[in-house]
Amino acid sequence: MKDRFNLYRFASPAVFYPLAGALIPYFAAVAVVFGLAGLWLGMLVAPTDFQQGEGYRIIFIHVPASWMSMFIYLVMAFWAAIGLAFNTRLSGMMAQALAPTGALMAFLSLLTGALWGKPMWGAWWVWDARLTSELILLFLYIGYMALTAAIDDARRADKAGALLLLVGVVNIPIIYFSVKWWNTLHQGSSINLAKSSMATTMLWGMLLMAMCFWMYSIAVAFMRVRTIMLERERNTEWVKNLLVGGEK
C-alpha cells in the first residue's frame, strides 16, 4: 500500500489541473478582500505624506507591482532550474503561465513610476539605474515569451526559455540594490528591518496591497497554466476523458 500523502503527485498535470481549478476562486476572493482592505487603509485612512502630499498614494500600487514583477521572475527562474535539473513537465508550463502576469506587473511598475516621477521629479522618465534595470526586466519577460512562442516543440521551448530566465536572473539583485549601489533619482526603499520610514497605516496599506497583487497573480497564473496543460497534454487519456466528460 503506497497511498500515503505524496507531494510529487501534484507535479502530475492530471492531478494539478483540477486542484488549480478548485483553488482559483479562493485566491481570487482573498485577493479581493486584501485589495479592499488595502485600498481602504491606503486611500481613505492613511495620512498625507509630509514631503509628497497626496501624490505619494501611487505607492500603494507602484511598490506591490514592482515587488511582484521581481518576485514572479524569481519564481519563473526557480521553475526553470527545476525543469533543467529534473526534466519535469510541469515546470515549463508554470514558467509560461507566469510570464504574461510578470510582464504586466513590470509594465505597471514603470507606468505608475512615470506617473509618480512627473509631479515629483518633473520628468516622466530618466535613465537612472533603478528605472533602466526595471525596463530591462520588462524586456526579459517579453524576450522569454517571444522565444518560447517561436519554438514549436514545447520541451525545447521550455529549455531555451529556462536558459534565458536563468541568465536574466542576475538583473533582479541589480534592480533591488540599484538605489544603494548607485546615486539614483529614485528614492530608497520605504521599508527596512531596523526602522520603517512610513506611518503604520501607510505601511499596512502597502503590505495589504502587496498581498492582493500576490494572490491575484497566483489566481491568474493558475487560470493560464490550466489552458497550457490542456493544450500540451491534448493527446493524453486524462485530457481526452476531461473533454468527453464535458469540461467547459
Next chain:
Amino acid sequence: MIHWASFSDFIAMGGYGFYVWSSFGATVLIMAIEPIIAARNQRTTIARLKRQLRAESQADSRADYRNSSQ
C-alpha cells in the same frame, strides 16, 4: 478615522488627482482584462480540442468501417 474632509477633496488628491487616478485606473483596467482574456482562452481552447477530438474519432470510425468491409 477617514482622512478626507469631503468627496471632492478625495477626488482632487491635493492636486495630484490626475497622476494618482491614472495609476489606479490603469491597474484596475489591467487586472480586470487579464483574467477575462485568460478565461476566454480557456473556453476557446476547450472548444477547439473537443472539435479536434470529435474529428479524430469520426476519422477513426470511418477507417474501422473501411477496414472491416475489405
